[in-house]
Amino acid sequence: MAIIGRIAVHVFKESVRDKVLYNLVLFAVLLIAASYLIGQLTAGQDVKIIKDLGLAATQIFGLFIAVFIGIGLVSKEVERRSIYSLLSKPIRRHELILGKYAGLVLTLAVNVVVMAATLYLVLGYMSWVESEEFKATWLRPAADPAMLPAIFLVFAQLALVTALALFFSTFSSPILSAVLTFGLYVVGHFNADLRNFESVVDSTAAAYLARALYYALPSLAPFDVKAAVVHGEPVTFGYVAMTTGYGAAYVAALLLAAVFIFSRRDFK
Amino acid sequence: MNRPWWERPVAVTVALTVLVAVFVTTAVVRDRTYAASAAETELLYLPSGDMVERMALSFDSLMADIYWIRAIQHYGGTKRSESTEKNYDLLGPLLDIATTLDPHFSVAYRFGAIFLTESYPNGPGRPDLAVALLEKGIEAMPERWEYYMDIGFIYYWWLQDYETAASWFERAADVPGASWWLRSLAATTLAAGGSRESSRMLWQQMYDSADNDWIRVEATRRLTQLRALDDIDQLIALAVRFDQQAGRPPRGWEELIQEGLLAGLPLDPTGLPYVLDFENGTMNVSPESELYPLPGESLPPLPQ
Numbered sequence: 001m002a003i004i005g006r007i008a009v010h011v012f013k014e015s016v017r018d019k020v021l022y023n024l025v026l027f028a029v030l031l032i033a034a035s036y037l038i039g040q041l042t043a044g045q046d047v048k049i050i051k052d053l054g055l056a057a058t059q060i061f062g063l064f065i066a067v068f069i070g071i072g073l074v075s076k077e078v079e080r081r082s083i084y085s086l087l088s089k090p091i092r093r094h095e096l097i098l099g100k101y102a103g104l105v106l107t108l109a110v111n112v113v114v115m116a117a118t119l120y121l122v123l124g125y126m127s128w129v130e131s132e133e134f135k136a137t138w139l140r141p142a143a144d145p146a147m148l149p150a151i152f153l154v155f156a157q158l159a160l161v162t163a164l165a166l167f168f169s170t171f172s173s174p175i176l177s178a179v180l181t182f183g184l185y186v187v188g189h190f191n192a193d194l195r196n197f198e199s200v201v202d203s204t205a206a207a208y209l210a211r212a213l214y215y216a217l218p219s220l221a222p223f224d225v226k227a228a229v230v231h232g233e234p235v236t237f238g239y240v241a242m243t244t245g246y247g248a249a250y251v252a253a254l255l256l257a258a259v260f261i262f263s264r265r266d267f268k
Numbered sequence: 269m270n271r272p273w274w275e276r277p278v279a280v281t282v283a284l285t286v287l288v289a290v291f292v293t294t295a296v297v298r299d300r301t302y303a304a305s306a307a308e309t310e311l312l313y314l315p316s317g318d319m320v321e322r323m324a325l326s327f328d329s330l331m332a333d334i335y336w337i338r339a340i341q342h343y344g345g346t347k348r349s350e351s352t353e354k355n356y357d358l359l360g361p362l363l364d365i366a367t368t369l370d371p372h373f374s375v376a377y378r379f380g381a382i383f384l385t386e387s388y389p390n391g392p393g394r395p396d397l398a399v400a401l402l403e404k405g406i407e408a409m410p411e412r413w414e415y416y417m418d419i420g421f422i423y424y425w426w427l428q429d430y431e432t433a434a435s436w437f438e439r440a441a442d443v444p445g446a447s448w449w450l451r452s453l454a455a456t457t458l459a460a461g462g463s464r465e466s467s468r469m470l471w472q473q474m475y476d477s478a479d480n481d482w483i484r485v486e487a488t489r490r491l492t493q494l495r496a497l498d499d500i501d502q503l504i505a506l507a508v509r510f511d512q513q514a515g516r517p518p519r520g521w522e523e524l525i526q527e528g529l530l531a532g533l534p535l536d537p538t539g540l541p542y543v544l545d546f547e548n549g550t551m552n553v554s555p556e557s558e559l560y561p562l563p564g565e566s567l568p569p570l571p572q
Binding site for chain 1 (some may be wrong): 272274277280283284287288290291292294296297298299301302325327328329330333339370372374465480540
């Protein structure tokens with residue numbers, strides 16, 4: 001466990017050295033500039049748009065970090081041949097995989113927390129400068145704590161995407177891993193349509209196949225409750241817990257498969 | 269050599285089967301417990317808003333904002349353009365896409381309806397599209413009585429169909445939580461639809477119930493137009509009085525001022541002088557005024 005922790009901290013430090021966290025500055029600038037510009041453009045919907053923009057940017061920035069760093073976690077070590085020196089140390093292969101994963105998830109957690117704090121700061125400022133009369137027209141308060149479940153589920157989704165990227169990186173090249181991960185990300189947002197496939201096809205076999213694919217492929221749409229929280233619709237604790245549980249089980253399966261594949265790879 | 273369990277194929281297969289069973293069961297329970305998401309209930313590959321929604325992945329709400337901004341830009345840009353042939357054709361589809369992407373986008377329904385009804389050249393003059401947009405809003409949020417009221421308002425103000433307007437005000441009043449005055453508005457509309465007083469009442473209620481600054485500004489503008497119509501009534505009465513005294517109609521405001529009937533140039537509520545048009549026998553606000561054109565209400569003619 002201690003070794004996994006040390007590898008995780010090393011991955012986090014490496015991402016800081018690689019200036020990955022610079023994206024936070026970009027995020028803050030984007031939000032502050034947008035809050036000014038959009039406030040001039042739209043009909044009293046500036047708070048809604050800033051919330052939409054902030055939550056979407058948190059997801060997009062996190063997605064790029066998860067994919068582009070995730071695909072290199074293992075394959076980069078193999079390409080650089082540094083895997084030999086790593087494996088000659090008292091580090092077991094499963095510790096390397098789990099440590100790498102934990103390190104990237106830690107990086108993403110720091111990212112999401114700082115982005116969420118920035119979003120709340122911008123919204124808090126907007127709330128502070130607006131009159132009470134104007135604020136009364138808002139559907140929800142600007143710095144609405146109800147956004148937290150959406151932010152948490154964005155993080156949970158990123159953890160799942162990271163596991164996908166890491167899984168592919170244990171047996172394929174970085175480019176192929178990126179294509180596969182992005183492909184599954186897109187499919188993950190569409191696959192809810194597979195669930196009710198029987199309503200558009202006559203073939204029972206095709207309907208069953210579609211249903212099987214729906215359950216086998218990562219279902220990412222349920223992690224997306226951004227629109228709901230922005231409109232003040234309740235997102236229950238039960239829903240968040242169940243979706244997180246689904247994500248955790250899926251991540252565990254991916255990591256187990258990744259450990260199994262990586263432990264059987266021959267680097268001689 | 270004795271391998272750990274996670275390196276043994278059989279153990280890993282068993283463990284993976286268990287994990288897959290866990291996440292599939294969780295997905296099944298979640299889908300049964302919680303209502304299916306909008307994405308699940310919509311058909312694939314439809315044109316316009318549905319198509320864009322497919323492409324928006326999980327960023328529907330953000331895409332809706334983008335389309336809403338485009339709709340505002342299209343409307344505002346066309347309205348302000350110097351072109352003699354203003355084309356608002358894209359407005360309807362843009363609003364449709366925005367509200368398909370985000371069915372709870374309240375301001376897009378209410379404002380979109382205002383944009384669509386505005387008569388040409390200030391808008392496309394399509395109250396039919398505005399009613400369809402608001403009906404779409406009712407489908408998404410049947411609890412929003414404001415949408416029923418807005419439809420009634422379109423029938424009242426733009427289509428002058430007071431019976432249908434009254435029925436929509438009644439429907440609005442039937443929505444739980446609706447304002448108490450809607451039922452009396454329905455009754456007034458049926459009894460005195462088209463009168464300036466009932467119009468004033470309508471716009472005042474619109475102002476009072478506005479959840480948005482823009483709607484408030486629009487209601488203020490309409491109330492000011494009604495004030496201008498009141499002013500014009502009084503000015504016409506003065507012109508008639510001048511005609512009775514002098515035996516001929518006045519040729520300009522100066523004559524009314526000289527006769528002591530007016531203290532100075534009569535100004536509309538925005539500060540621009542009213543226009544006396546002897547050629548056509550009409551009195552109106554200046555075309556430069558923010559109040560121009562006044563609503564299509566028949567004013568008494570000037571003495572000729």
